[in-house]
Amino acid sequence: xxxxxxxxxxxxxxxxxxxxxxxxxxxxxxxxxxxxxxxxxxxxxxxxxxxxxxxxxxxxxxxxxxxxxxxxxxxxxxxxxxxxxxxxxxxxxxxxxxxxxxxxxxxxxxxxxxxxxxxxxxxxxxxxxxxxxxxxxxxxxxxxxxxxxxxxxxxxxxxxxxxxxxxxxxxxxxxxxxxxxxxxxxxxxxxxxxxxxxxxxxxxxxx
Amino acid sequence: xxxxxxxxxxxxxxxxxxxxxxxxxxxxxxxxxxxxxxxxxxxxxxxxxxxxxxxxxxxxxxxxxxxxxxxxxxxxxxxxxxxxxxxxxxxxxxxxxxxxxxxxxxxxxxxxxxxxxxxxxxxxxxxxxxxxxxxxxxxxxxxxxxxxxxxxxxxxxxxxxxxxxxxxxxxxxxxxxxxxxxxxxxxxxxxxxxxxxxxxxxxxxxxxxxxxxxxxxxxxxxxxxxxxxxxxxxxxxxxxxxxxxxxxxxxxxxxxxxxxxxxxxxxxxxxxxxxxxxxxxxxxxxxxxxxxxxxxxxxxxxxxxxxxxxxxxxxxxxxxxxxxxxxxxxxxxxxxxxxxxxxxxxxxxxxxxxxxxxxxxxxxxxxxxxxxxxxxxxxxxxxxxxxxxxxxxxxxxxxxxxxxxxxxxxxxxxxxxxxxxxxxxxxxxxxxxxxxxxxxxxxxxxxxxxxxxxxxxxxxxxxxxx
Numbered sequence: 001x002x003x004x005x006x007x008x009x010x011x012x013x014x015x016x017x018x019x020x021x022x023x024x025x026x027x028x029x030x031x032x033x034x035x036x037x038x039x040x041x042x043x044x045x046x047x048x049x050x051x052x053x054x055x056x057x058x059x060x061x062x063x064x065x066x067x068x069x070x071x072x073x074x075x076x077x078x079x080x081x082x083x084x085x086x087x088x089x090x091x092x093x094x095x096x097x098x099x100x101x102x103x104x105x106x107x108x109x110x111x112x113x114x115x116x117x118x119x120x121x122x123x124x125x126x127x128x129x130x131x132x133x134x135x136x137x138x139x140x141x142x143x144x145x146x147x148x149x150x151x152x153x154x155x156x157x158x159x160x161x162x163x164x165x166x167x168x169x170x171x172x173x174x175x176x177x178x179x180x181x182x183x184x185x186x187x188x189x190x191x192x193x194x195x196x197x198x199x200x201x202x203x204x205x206x207x
Numbered sequence: 208x209x210x211x212x213x214x215x216x217x218x219x220x221x222x223x224x225x226x227x228x229x230x231x232x233x234x235x236x237x238x239x240x241x242x243x244x245x246x247x248x249x250x251x252x253x254x255x256x257x258x259x260x261x262x263x264x265x266x267x268x269x270x271x272x273x274x275x276x277x278x279x280x281x282x283x284x285x286x287x288x289x290x291x292x293x294x295x296x297x298x299x300x301x302x303x304x305x306x307x308x309x310x311x312x313x314x315x316x317x318x319x320x321x322x323x324x325x326x327x328x329x330x331x332x333x334x335x336x337x338x339x340x341x342x343x344x345x346x347x348x349x350x351x352x353x354x355x356x357x358x359x360x361x362x363x364x365x366x367x368x369x370x371x372x373x374x375x376x377x378x379x380x381x382x383x384x385x386x387x388x389x390x391x392x393x394x395x396x397x398x399x400x401x402x403x404x405x406x407x408x409x410x411x412x413x414x415x416x417x418x419x420x421x422x423x424x425x426x427x428x429x430x431x432x433x434x435x436x437x438x439x440x441x442x443x444x445x446x447x448x449x450x451x452x453x454x455x456x457x458x459x460x461x462x463x464x465x466x467x468x469x470x471x472x473x474x475x476x477x478x479x480x481x482x483x484x485x486x487x488x489x490x491x492x493x494x495x496x497x498x499x500x501x502x503x504x505x506x507x508x509x510x511x512x513x514x515x516x517x518x519x520x521x522x523x524x525x526x527x528x529x530x531x532x533x534x535x536x537x538x539x540x541x542x543x544x545x546x547x548x549x550x551x552x553x554x555x556x557x558x559x560x561x562x563x564x565x566x567x568x569x570x571x572x573x574x575x576x577x578x579x580x581x582x583x584x585x586x587x588x589x590x591x592x593x594x595x596x597x598x599x600x601x602x603x604x605x606x607x608x609x610x611x612x613x614x615x616x617x618x619x620x621x622x623x624x625x626x627x628x629x630x631x632x633x634x635x636x637x638x639x640x641x642x643x644x645x646x647x648x649x650x651x652x653x654x655x656x657x658x659x660x661x662x663x664x665x666x667x668x669x670x671x672x673x
Contacts, residue, residue: 035495095465096532103529106522126488126663130515133522140525 015151016097020104022063023143025056027105027136028112035131048120070154077157081164091152094144101147102140106132227611227670234666235659238619242658245623246651249630254640261634261643264455266436272448276437285337286346292320293340293396295585300393304587310389311585314578316396317380322567323575328426329560330453332435335426341403342423345412348404356411360418365466370473372421374520377477381484382512413443424470431456432556454624457553458631463546469520471552472527474559476520482566482664483519484512527552530653538637538646547636551650554628558657561621565614565665569605576600607669614665622658626651 032040045053109132117124227234275281292315300312307313328334336342360368379395380386406415416423436449436456461467483489493511500507531548564571576598583596629650633643 096528099525099528099532102522102525106526126486127491130488130492134518137518137521137525 015147016100017104018063018066019143019147020101020108022059023101023139024105024108024112024136025059027132027139028052028109029056030135030139031109031128031131034135048116067150070150073161074153074157077160077164081160091148094148097144097148098140101143102136105136105140109136231663231666231670234615235662238615238658238662239655241619242622242626242654243651246626246630246647246654249627250644250647253627253630253634254644256631257634257638257640257643259635261631262458264451264458266449266451268447268449272435272450273445276445276448281337282343285334286340286343289338289340290343292338293400296396297393299585300389300391300396302586303389305389307387307389308577309581309587311578311581312389312392313387314575314581316392317386318567318570318575319578321380322563322570325425325429326560326564326567326571329429329432329556329563331430332433332437333426333430335423335430339416339423341400341407341420342412342416344400345404345407349408356409356414358409360410360414364418365462365464366418366424366470367466368419369421369424370466370470372419373425373470373473374477374516376421377473377480378509378513378516381477381481382509382516384509384512425474428470428474428556429560431459431461431553432560454557454628457556457628458635461549461553463543463549465545467549468527468552469524471555471559472524473520475555475562476523477516478559478562478566479523479661479664480516480519482562482661482667484515486664486667489515527555527653530649533649534633534646537649538633538642540637540642542636550632550636551629554625554632557624557628558621558661561617561624562661565617565661568610568613568617572604573600573602611666611670615662618658618661618665622654626654629654 029040029044032044036043043049110129113128113132114124296312296315299310299315303310303312324334324338385391403415403420406419409415410419417427418424432454433456434450434453436451437445438447438449440446484493493508493515496511496514497507500510503510528548531551532544534551535542535544535547577600579595579598579600583593584590585592626647630643630647633646633650634640637643637646
């Protein structure tokens with residue numbers, strides 16, 4: 001029973017999980033910014049929290065590369081198959097995405113803070129969770145909006161590339177170019193002559 | 208209510224804090240354990256109830272209640288009580304003492320109406336439908352020549368206006384910092400009366416009450432928990448009155464939509480916020496934000512609290528939605544998502560009720576007695592209308608340890624009932640015992656977390672680890 005449920009997880013469900021992992025670190029940064037203001041950088045890189053700058057940088061770098069790769073796939077699909085003119089596939093409901101991202105981010109944030117507290121030997125300050133909720137929410141909202149837009153286009157692009165890949169290979173052929181229109185030299189000259197030389201020079205108002 | 212205790216030391220005050228004989232964490236784990244065990248028991252003894260059988264329940268018609276309910280007496284008596292209560296709030300609020308502990312308006316509004324009537328309606332049935340003063344005033348003034356309302360509320364508006372009204376009322380109580388001013392309570396009661404009567408006149412009595420009047424929507428919701436069920440005809444008249452087990456009314460169909468889900472969540476989140484603002488964590492959070500919002504001056508604190516209330520409500524809503532989505536996923540059956548989310552939201556109502564009772568326990572058993580001496584001199588004019596002036600409130604039921612254990616029992620009980628109802632709902636939605644059981648693991652996790660969080664919040668002002 002559990003196995004069938006697990007098998008039923010579509011890869012699409014993994015995107016929010018990945019986004020939640022990244023969003024959690026972004027929310028974490030916001031928490032420190034809100035709590036410590038200008039000193040945030042120094043505080044979050046000290047003590048048991050020393051790992052955080054490295055983790056955040058790596059996470060954002062990986063996320064950035066994934067987004068660029070995703071955009072590359074979308075671009076490749078457009079170059080290869082042209083802009084898709086069919087009906088856009090249904091977007092995942094944004095409220096459900098926000099709910100999933102926020103819950104995941106908050107849970108990860110709480111876990112991260114709990115582990116840090118355990119490592120430092122100090123009890124977890126409950127106020128941190130309030131900050132967590134306040135800061136993970138805007139990140140989840142932005143993330144859900146972006147993910148909803150990105151997922152739709154990315155899936156469409158993957159589908160398009162899949163269709164193109166399934167077509168038989170017909171080899172390379174030169175790009176289609178239409179014949180250039182012949183230059184109407186005589187017509188152009190007649191136009192110039194009809195305007196006369198008077199039309200040359202400064203505009204009438206300054207003459 | 209928190210604002211009241213600035214001037215009224217009795218409210219939310221417990222005197223000496225209770226030294227816990229064991230660590231608070233152990234209490235929290237034990238409470239969570241009880242919820243888990245109850246889940247196992249429900250799965251064992253009610254796990255085979257699936258389909259429509261899961262949400263059907265026994266009920267028995269009560270002849271004498273039907274006969275009484277079909278007479279105009281209950282509504283007339285209730286209406287008189289309600290209108291007198293409203294008049295008392297307005298009159299004493301405007302003309303009585305402006306010290307909150309010396310003014311009946313504060314007791315009537317915050318303890319007898321807001322705390323006691325909600326709990327009583329959950330325990331008995333919809334008493335608000337009898338005592339609603341605005342409905343009574345409307346019926347007296349326009350009831351006999353009730354014409355077709357000139358306008359109707361837009362389709363799809365749902366109960367959003369009621370949710371907004373409820374949130375504003377909660378914000379006035381918890382965030383404004385001025386809910387302890389009797390004249391303001393009285394003035395707002397007058398304003399709300401005018402708005403409600405105008406709304407009923409323009410949009411129709413029942414239309415307004417069931418969509419825009421926050422208290423009516425609240426009482427209809429909580430009374431689903433109660434054991435009294437009235438069957439009405441097409442015209443709204445009571446045909447029969449039944450008795451049913453507590454809680455099962457929440458399995459009956461309800462209007463589907465985010466408005467209903469949000470309203471249910473607001474009943475939980477505003478109560479939780481009321482508890483949260485008494486914790487040191489909130490004080491620290493609020494203090495930090497007040498520094499940031501210092502330019503707002505006196506408005507900074509209400510703004511921070513409204514933000515906090517909104518934040519908590521959104522957090523509750525999103526976490527509940529995420530968990531219900533997991534419930535649907537593990538249920539492995541195609542169901543209407545909105546209908547399912549709404550149906551599961553109703554299973555949270557018992558938690559709201561018990562949290563209300565636990566949170567307001569000391570109000571109900573101690574502070575409520577403060578009204579008795581005031582009956583002798585409600586306007587603080589030196590009158591002796593009744594021989595109650597020297598009455599001293601009894602603290603017999605409100606020692607800190609008593610309060611703490613009562614809160615544990617109530618909170619755990621509410622969550623156990625919620626687990627049971629959610630399991631029945633899962634049986635109805637997902638049709639097989641296996642799927643229903645599997646779907647309920649996320650809900651169990653949510654209930655365990657919520658039980659522990661609720662108890663932690665409630666413990667902060669009254670206990671100290673021994």
